[in-house]
Amino acid sequence: MKIYPTITTLIDYKGKIEEIKALKLEKVCVFFTGLNKEERKELMNEIKKTPIKEIPFCHIRDDMEEQELDFLVRNYNTQVFNIHSLKDCFNNYDYPNYREKVCIENSLHALDEEEIKNWGGICLDLSHLENDRLTDEESFKQNLKMINEYEVQCNHISAVKDKIYTNKEGLKRYDAHDANELNDFNYLKQYDKKLFSNFCAMEINNDIAFQLKAIDHINKILNE
Numbered sequence: 769m770k771i772y773p774t775i776t777t778l779i780d781y782k783g784k785i786e787e788i789k790a791l792k793l794e795k796v797c798v799f800f801t802g803l804n805k806e807e808r809k810e811l812m813n814e815i816k817k818t819p820i821k822e823i824p825f826c827h828i829r830d831d832m833e834e835q836e837l838d839f840l841v842r843n844y845n846t847q848v849f850n851i852h853s854l855k856d857c858f859n860n861y862d863y864p865n866y867r868e869k870v871c872i873e874n875s876l877h878a879l880d881e882e883e884i885k886n887w888g889g890i891c892l893d894l895s896h897l898e899n900d901r902l903t904d905e906e907s908f909k910q911n912l913k914m915i916n917e918y919e920v921q922c923n924h925i926s927a928v929k930d931k932i933y934t935n936k937e938g939l940k941r942y943d944a945h946d947a948n949e950l951n952d953f954n955y956l957k958q959y960d961k962k963l964f965s966n967f968c969a970m971e972i973n974n975d976i977a978f979q980l981k982a983i984d985h986i987n988k989i990l991n992e
Contacts, residue, residue, distance in 0.1 A: 769964040771925065771986060772824060773979040776971060777802035777811065778945060785814050787976040792819045797969035799827035808836065820844070825922050825967040828870075830857040837866050848922045848967050850891030853877050871921045874900075878907040879914040889919040892963060893971070895926035895943035898955050902942050903932075915963065922967040925986065927952035947972050950985040957989050964990070 774797040775784050788796060798815070800808055815823075823844035828837065828851050840846040849870045851861065855877045863870055871891040872884055878900070884890060892915060900908040927947035935941050947953070970979045 769961065769968060769990075770966045771968040771970065771983045772797045773976050773983065774799055774969045774971060775811070775815075776945070776973055777807075779973050781811065782814070784976050785818060788818050788820060791976065791980075793976070794819050794821045795824060796820055797825045797827075797967075798823050799969070799971060800829055800832065801827055803829075805831065808832075812839075822846075824848070825850075825969050827851075827873075827924075827969070827971075830859040830861045832861070834863050834865060837863060837869075848888070850922055850924075853880060853883060855880070873924065874911050874914075878910040881914060881917075884914060884918050889921040890914060891922045891924065892920045892965075893924035893926065893943075894956060894959060894963070895924070895928050895971075897959075898928050899941055899943040903940075920963055920965050922965050923963075923969065924971040925953070925956070925968055926971045928955040945971060945973050947974050947978065947982065950982060953982055953986050954989060956986060957992075961990060 772795060775781050776799045778801055803811060823840060823846050825848050826840055826846055828849050837849060849866065850873045851870055852873055852875050854860065856875050868888045870887050871889045872879065872887050873891040873893055874896050879890060897911055900911060927944045928942050929944055932940050932942055970982060972979065
């Protein structure tokens with residue numbers, strides 16, 4: 769199991785870029801979730817100015833072109849990608865040269881076997897899994913079934929709150945992309961370590977310094 773800090777893009781990422789420079793980090797994950805094509809180009813130009821040498825894992829979105837994946841593999845040795853299910857997307861994406869490297873995430877919908885078969889496996893978002901355990905027994909059972917039958921190639925790690933809340937989309941959830949304290953990750957202790965891959969990415973909007981503290985905390989509680 770390996771957990772990486774992440775440049776998330778649902779909020780302004782520039783502070784994370786400056787932290788990466790100051791900390792001289794050479795390996796981070798990148799989630800392009802909040803960026804259109806021109807904004808992605810801008811981010812990659814900023815990354816070129818940092819010490820980053822490898823981006824092992826990327827969260828791509830349905831408007832990305834295969835050439836963008838080519839660039840990441842060629843220049844940053846990206847080894848695995850994840851994307852949302854077509855059920856959650858606006859565009860019918862297709863990456864014929866990367867079918868073994870692109871994994872389907874459990875997000876708003878439970879994992880679909882026919883979809884997983886066409887790609888490289890599962891991107892298991894553990895906070896979404898926990899939210900389903902707490903709120904949607906049917907989806908939780910379906911996801912467990914898929915996890916037992918197909919490879920988990922990569923993971924997202926986000927926060928889970930101790931009380932249900934209403935997110936920005938108006939949905940009542942326990943999982944969150946903003947952590948208030950390290951205990952927001954204690955839910956991970958109940959899950960078997962075999963569900964954690966070598967490409968675990970922190971999916972929180974918090975700064976890199978907090979992410980590194982969270983990674984230390986998670987490694988500690990999973991090894992107790």
